Amino acid sequence: MRITLRDIHKHYGNVHANDGINMEIDRGAIHGILGENGAGKSTLMKILAGYIQKTGGTILLDGRNADYSGTAQATRLGIGMLYQDPLDFPQLSVLENFMMGLSHGLYSKYSGYRNKLQDSCDFFGFNLDPDAPVHSLTVGERQQLELIRLLALGVQVLILDEPTTGISSVQKKILFKALRKLASKQKTILLVSHKLNDVETLCGRSTVLREGKVAGEMDQPFDTRTLLEWMFGAQPPPPARHEIKPGQVTLAMEKVSASGGRAGLRDCNITIRQGEVVGLVGLEGSGQGIFLRLAAGLEKPEKGTIRLNQKFMTGSNYHTFKSQGVTFLPTARLEEGLIPGLTIAEHFALHQKKSIIIPWEMSKRKADKGIALFKIVGTSSSTVESLSGGNQQRLLLALMPTDPYLLLLEQPTRGLDMESARWVWQQLISHADKGAGIIFSSSELEEILLVADRVLVFFNGTVVKNVKTRDTNLNELGRAIAGTV
Amino acid sequence: MQNFKQSFFNNVLLITGVLCLSTLILLFAGAPPVDAFKHLFLGSLGSWIKFTQVLMAWIPLTLCACGLVYTFRIGLWNIGVEGQVVAGAISATAILRMGVTSGMPELFLVFAFIGGLLGGGLWAVFAGFLKTKGGVNEIFAGLGLNFVAQAITLWLIFGPWKRPGIASMSGTEPFSSEMWLPTLSALRLSPSGLLLTIVALIGTGWVLGRTRLGLALKGIGKNPQAAYLHGLKPDIYMIFAMGLAGGCAGLAGTFQITGVYHRLIPAISSNYGYLALLVVMLANYRVWWTPGIAFFFACLNVGSIQLPMMLQLDSALSGIIQGTLVLGTLFMQAWQVKKKNE
Numbered sequence: 001m002r003i004t005l006r007d008i009h010k011h012y013g014n015v016h017a018n019d020g021i022n023m024e025i026d027r028g029a030i031h032g033i034l035g036e037n038g039a040g041k042s043t044l045m046k047i048l049a050g051y052i053q054k055t056g057g058t059i060l061l062d063g064r065n066a067d068y069s070g071t072a073q074a075t076r077l078g079i080g081m082l083y084q085d086p087l088d089f090p091q092l093s094v095l096e097n098f099m100m101g102l103s104h105g106l107y108s109k110y111s112g113y114r115n116k117l118q119d120s121c122d123f124f125g126f127n128l129d130p131d132a133p134v135h136s137l138t139v140g141e142r143q144q145l146e147l148i149r150l151l152a153l154g155v156q157v158l159i160l161d162e163p164t165t166g167i168s169s170v171q172k173k174i175l176f177k178a179l180r181k182l183a184s185k186q187k188t189i190l191l192v193s194h195k196l197n198d199v200e201t202l203c204g205r206s207t208v209l210r211e212g213k214v215a216g217e218m219d220q221p222f223d224t225r226t227l228l229e230w231m232f233g234a235q236p237p238p239p240a241r242h243e244i245k246p247g248q249v250t251l252a253m254e255k256v257s258a259s260g261g262r263a264g265l266r267d268c269n270i271t272i273r274q275g276e277v278v279g280l281v282g283l284e285g286s287g288q289g290i291f292l293r294l295a296a297g298l299e300k301p302e303k304g305t306i307r308l309n310q311k312f313m314t315g316s317n318y319h320t321f322k323s324q325g326v327t328f329l330p331t332a333r334l335e336e337g338l339i340p341g342l343t344i345a346e347h348f349a350l351h352q353k354k355s356i357i358i359p360w361e362m363s364k365r366k367a368d369k370g371i372a373l374f375k376i377v378g379t380s381s382s383t384v385e386s387l388s389g390g391n392q393q394r395l396l397l398a399l400m401p402t403d404p405y406l407l408l409l410e411q412p413t414r415g416l417d418m419e420s421a422r423w424v425w426q427q428l429i430s431h432a433d434k435g436a437g438i439i440f441s442s443s444e445l446e447e448i449l450l451v452a453d454r455v456l457v458f459f460n461g462t463v464v465k466n467v468k469t470r471d472t473n474l475n476e477l478g479r480a481i482a483g484t485v
Numbered sequence: 486m487q488n489f490k491q492s493f494f495n496n497v498l499l500i501t502g503v504l505c506l507s508t509l510i511l512l513f514a515g516a517p518p519v520d521a522f523k524h525l526f527l528g529s530l531g532s533w534i535k536f537t538q539v540l541m542a543w544i545p546l547t548l549c550a551c552g553l554v555y556t557f558r559i560g561l562w563n564i565g566v567e568g569q570v571v572a573g574a575i576s577a578t579a580i581l582r583m584g585v586t587s588g589m590p591e592l593f594l595v596f597a598f599i600g601g602l603l604g605g606g607l608w609a610v611f612a613g614f615l616k617t618k619g620g621v622n623e624i625f626a627g628l629g630l631n632f633v634a635q636a637i638t639l640w641l642i643f644g645p646w647k648r649p650g651i652a653s654m655s656g657t658e659p660f661s662s663e664m665w666l667p668t669l670s671a672l673r674l675s676p677s678g679l680l681l682t683i684v685a686l687i688g689t690g691w692v693l694g695r696t697r698l699g700l701a702l703k704g705i706g707k708n709p710q711a712a713y714l715h716g717l718k719p720d721i722y723m724i725f726a727m728g729l730a731g732g733c734a735g736l737a738g739t740f741q742i743t744g745v746y747h748r749l750i751p752a753i754s755s756n757y758g759y760l761a762l763l764v765v766m767l768a769n770y771r772v773w774w775t776p777g778i779a780f781f782f783a784c785l786n787v788g789s790i791q792l793p794m795m796l797q798l799d800s801a802l803s804g805i806i807q808g809t810l811v812l813g814t815l816f817m818q819a820w821q822v823k824k825k826n827e
Contacts, residue, residue, distance in 0.1 A: 318713065318714070319718070328714060335710070335711075336708075336714065337714065338708070338711055339704045339707045339708040339711045339712060339715070340707055340708060341703075341707040342700075342703065342704055342707060346700060346703075347715070349700055350700060350701070350704060350715050350716070354697070356698070357695055357696055357697070358696060358697050358700060
């Protein structure tokens with residue numbers, strides 16, 4: 001299907017998320033949509049998928065004016081979208097999820113759908129167990145399921161919103177192969193991303209959005225410099241790599257085992273030194289998540305000991321760890337990290353010295369200072385849910401104690417554009433230079449190789465690789481993640 | 486301004502809707518609607534005596550509502566407020582009984598209020614422990630404890646505290662009048678009760694708006710997980726909020742004993758706890774809206790006493806008006822959220 005967007009507008013109050021966008025997407029194309037956070041990519045795609053209503057403009061499908069509202073109608077017209085968080089039913093099985101929206105009537109014949117599911121999986125090289133409950137699947141697998149479900153619904157245009165976030169490089173390869181196959185069958189693919197790499201390897205043409213407008217369009221081969229300039233104005237230099245000067249042991253785990261996540265953690269022996277930046281990688285649920293939470297005191301080990309600065313900490317809770325200078329920043333910023341409904345000033349007030357009456361004036365001053373220092377777009381009376389993802393992360397950093405001892409970060413740059421990610425790392429590394437230990441998980445191997453001194457690879461609940469970043473490479477890490485050390 | 490206009494318009498719409506529905510019900514029942522509304526109004530605000538009766542209902546209702554604002558703020562449904570009123574009333578009665586022979590009635594009156602505060606507070610803290618340590622939902626814990634409190638009341642009235650000679654549903658032996666909360670001579674209005682309620686209102690507003698405790702309650706109510714990461718202990722604050730709510734409810738129970746009934750009766754709470762839940766919901770969980778709404782509800786309650794006398798109507802009409810108002814408001818709120826999201 002050929003898609004023409006004419007003068008698309010979307011207003012949220014005074015904010016123009018989309019400000020007169022014109023675009024043309026050919027049949028059978030893999031078209032990239034690039035842009036930093038808040039550029040309007042997701043809004044535009046959600047309009048196309050019928051998820052939100054446009055304020056103005058026209059959408060033409062194969063040259064015909066298409067006026068639709070709601071995702072069901074869009075699906076009927078052949079447009080389907082794969083959201084960043086797959087919209088599935090975790091308690092149901094793969095097969096039942098697949099049948100969702102496909103089967104009609106009271107009685108569904110399972111075997112027919114079972115064959116259909118198997119055929120699709122075989123076609124794309126996916127390996128999904130039809131009877132496994134969806135909550136046992138990785139994000140990548142859930143994505144695969146959603147993809148074949150949409151195709152079974154007869155979708156001709158497939159929109160993918162940041163599909164490579166949170167999936168392994170192996171799964172990424174499988175996904176890209178599947179997308180190429182689809183394009184060769186004349187399906188139209190729209191790939192929303194802020195990862196230049198993905199767009200460069202997959203897309204034939206890409207459009208860059210900036211501040212709700214089209215900043216430019218380019219065909220393969222792409223000129224990275226120009227694309228970056230369209231996205232950010234000027235090209236950001238890579239974050240400064242800091243020199244490691246090994247200090248004292250901050251965190252030591254001895255034979256620690258715990259359950260949680262998919263694989264739990266077994267017999268973990270790790271020491272982290274002051275000033276060290278350590279990256280954790282692995283397929284989702286391989287043990288890196290539970291490792292961070294154990295190190296923060298948010299989970300308790302079943303066996304083994306945890307020491308912090310020589311102190312025995314096994315079994316203590318997060319508040320005790322916190323009093324020793326440990327800070328944990330979760331990946332789900334709005335769900336776990338910040339309190340929606342509270343303003344920036346109120347967040348600062350929570351962190352102020354214990355007093356019965358809140359010194360609002362001081363909290364506001366501190367908030368204003370933090371806003372200025374951390375370049376947060378917002379005011380002290382903005383509620384945190386009104387901030388963009390990048391600004392929420394900046395706020396979390398601004399709330400951190402100024403002299404942390406150990407920082408534990410879950411995917412600290414998830415969903416951030418390059419400029420914000422670079423800035424976040426500048427802040428974090430400045431803490432490491434002052435002697436703080438930093439442990440972070442990330443699904444971006446490039447990021448880990450760039451900023452970490454050491455990398456731990458988790459596979460099925462154990463650390464299978466513990467190596468200095470300068471002694472390893474993408475290839476080696478990729479193999480370790482897949483379990484072939 | 487736009488917002489204010491919108492909410493004003495919505496409220497007018499809501500009140501019109503509730504009036505229409507009540508009229509319909511009255512017509513169904515074969516009663517003249519205009520007369521019914523007239524009696525409701527005159528029965529509550531028609532004279533100074535009636536007005537003071539309304540205030541005497543307003544006091545315990547507002548005290549309960551004050552307490553509920555704390556628990557709603559931290560995201561708890563304190564259905565147990567009813568039992569907390571009863572627990573406060575029982576504690577107050579126990580203390581007053583000790584004071585009967587003391588010769589210092591004023592002192593024991595003060596003790597009664599302190600005891601009521603503690604009794605209601607502890608009753609609520611118990612539900613709070615069940616919630617935080619035992620994993621029992623506070624709605625079920627509260628509801629269960631309501632029945633227990635009610636059963637204890639009946640046991641006391643028919644057992645240890647029964648009237649000399651004959652136990653009766655009409656309650657325990659009334660206290661002598663020097664142990665009553667003093668009232669204005671001509672009117673049945675207790676200035677000290679009124680003062681206590683106003684202090685409770687202002688105190689609640691101050692705690693929630695200005696103190697660290699208020700901010701902590703709000704933060705935990707909105708996101709307990711994140712609040713924990715920011716250094717707050719949700720469990721302890723939940724128990725604390727329950728204690729405050731129970732304390733306020735206990736004061737309401739004490740007022741029922743010392744200011745209204747002067748004895749323990751089976752229905753000592755007058756259902757003010759449940760009614761206060763509606764008040765706070767209608768107030769959209771804001772402290773400063775509760776006194777006005779509580780006053781309106783008190784008017785309906787007192788005014789509806791006239792209906793059976795004047796029109797041979799059941800006094801349940803006030804309950805219907807209150808219920809439809811709350812349902813209508815909740816519907817409007819949900820509808821607005823939906824509209825905003827679209």
